[in-house]
Amino acid sequence: MTTTVTSGGLGASGIDATYKKVALRLIPYIFVCYLFNYLDRVNVGFAKLQMLDDLGLSETAYGLGAGIFFLGYVAFGVPSNLMLHRFGARRWIALIMVLWGLLSTSLLFVRSAESFYVLRFLTGAAEAGFFPGIVLYLTKWFPSARRGGVMALFMSAIPLSGVLGGPFSGWILGHFTDGQAGMHAWQWLFLLQGLPTVVLGIGILAVLSNGIDDARFLSSDEKAALKQALVEDDKNRPKTVSDSFAAVLRNKGVWALGVIYFSIQSGVYMINFWLPSIIKASGQTDPALVGWLSAIPYLAASVFMLYVGRSADRHRERRLHLAIPMLMGVGGLMVAANFSASPTIALIGLTIATMGALTGLPMFWPISGGYLSPTAMAGGLALINSIGQIAGFVSPYMVGWIKDTTQSTDTALYILAAIILVGVVLVLRIPGKLVNR
Template sequence: MNDSIGAGASRPPGMADRATLERGWRKATWRLIPFIFVCYLFNYLDRVNVGFAKLEMLDALKLSETVYGLGAGIFFIGYVTSGVPSNLILHKLGARRWIAIMMILWGALSAAMMLVTSPLSFYGLRFLTGVAEAGFFPGMVFYFTNWFPAQKRGQVMALFMSAIPVSGLVGGPLSGWMLSHFQNGQGGLAGWQWLFLLQGLPTVVLGVAVFFYLSDGLRQASWLTPDEKAAMQAALDRDEQGRAAGSHAVHSFGAVLRNGHVWLLGLVYFSIQMGVYAINFWLPSIIKALGVQSATTVGWLSALPYLFAGVFIIAVGRSADARGERRWHLAVPMLMALVGLLLAAHFSTNIVIVMVGLTLATMGALTGLPMFWPLPAAFLGSAAAAGGLALINSLGQVAGFVSPFLVGWIKDATGSTDTALYILSSVLLVGALLVLRVPARLVDR
């Protein structure tokens, strides 16, 4: 500490301030991102593990593909209807308390999926889990605005949301192993029941840890020095002043509802999520339909697209921050996802080309998620951010209902997912074109 003080004293004031700021950001990144990353990893596992459970669950409970698609999607009805009020509660109650409560609830509900015996209980638990999870992701996006200014958020969001491909990378083999290992009904439970139980309970533990580990904001961060807090707060204030000076800045929830760019971005996020949830919920089934029968092999093959996606997300996030450009760093991955889905649909009997297509689709769609969020955060003022980000997230999450239900219905009707993949490709194309309608001056910096 004495060395750093002496070094700072020998530098010009501006350089010393910058060094203090960078040190504070570095501390915040290492303190917050790894822990939140793990929380989001289990959030995503709890949300999409139903895609692996489906491999056994449908036969065990005599459910159709349409029932599964509706059950997978009904989660998002609860999610969408609860997103805005949940994030407004977080804004009032504080991130630490509300995130802890949400995680404990959704972990318990996800584990309770092991008790499903009928379509009605499947729908009910999925809906309640969606209600419990609704505020977590938009709450985290809002939480980061209390620590990092706009020019840092591309990389921060990329690090945070790399939990999605990691959840696929880890969750695929893990889920496949669980289904295979517990297939003989150990403890009186089927493999799919063990999957829900063992992936839900860690979230409850993490929820308790959130209460003790996270800080609500800079003021409560005892692990930062006063100089670091002051430098980081000054950077946030400059960022807020920059938004306030912009003619398109939005500073109230009422203004959010009247802002056309907010609704346009909601449509863009909807199109991204249509591709994302098709991959999340149907990737194991598409691979199995290629003739792969072993659940363990399906798990390992499912991990490959997520491995490449994880690397790609970090690289694109760094590029976006370094260039201060947002629109093309979002549109290009969306177009890449489009090409991947078209390949998977057109060459649906060739396992190599299908895997290449699914890998491109996963890389593009999942990269679209972190590259999207710096756009609305760039023009939503702090007073509007909590409700505005939750509204956009809720609009996008409607795709979580539409996408799996659409794919399931088409699969039952045609015996194949190919038509659904063509439709999803068209939606991604529309979304990419809408991204380029957002004025660069509004989001680039």
């Protein structure tokens, strides 16, 4: 269902065309930026296949290094988003992209567990404002009824990063095997996947505008129509929302949203950081083949994510469109754990889990709008995101410790399935009138 605002002389077809123009202007570029954001965050999952032996790191040390990224992310999430709100999206997002691109590239200089931990923490701190900042930025353009599809389109960069990043990472690890320029293949991986982020960050200054008023590609009538749509959307907002950041901190519903997001991210980060290792453990030793096989779950997830996003907007229903994908995550992880000895069935289970967990991400964010007023949006979104991102530390570290202790990831898969199930229960307890818009 679409908005029918006619401000500035635009009819329903005119406003639809305007939103299409905005989406074509903004989404492709920030989609590519988010693709590299996610790739830079999780490419240690592929680097692990070689760097652990080169550096003499244990599985637990890898899990801690993969997860410590999120301690920096959580610590700087709220401050970074408040800085974006103060200084504007264009300059702040450009700055943090250049910074995290340089830090991610610098991982090629890692020589010990300690340097791995420090660089991962700093990279997480630099990245912290990007995703919640983009979510906040999109709320300045699109009303609630249009955000499901837009968020799904934007966040399909996550599975696509797996579709493209898996084969690309596998190719790098397989191609740079003879120490070109005196570097190991995993060092080339960080170099070739980190520097493009720096270039994209500089490009932000030319592509993005801070908001509707600064958009030179829109006419005055189009700007008026977009702003009126946001005004009407705010009028229809339930009255039980938080009106300030202090109120956000006291709102039990917001903390429940953080727990739900934590449960979703627990499954997502297990898949991101451990999928290549699980595939390799099934008997596949060729890095290129591991890369191609790891792309299968992400390809399925990218298609499913777009379908569910459009369905949620069309039916204006949010809870079941989030709960059902999360249940798929639960079932898929349990299948992968039960049939770990069968590579084909285990991969099917991981594919179902990836489809569910990754689709849960864009379906989650439109729900948060029911709790947050525009004045509390910047801090509230960052708080929810920070709570959820704690899973990025807990999940990989737990999996690494269990893998070292039991020589298997099966127990970890069961635990993560249970965590996601708790999130499903909380989703179903949210009042439908608060989020089904």
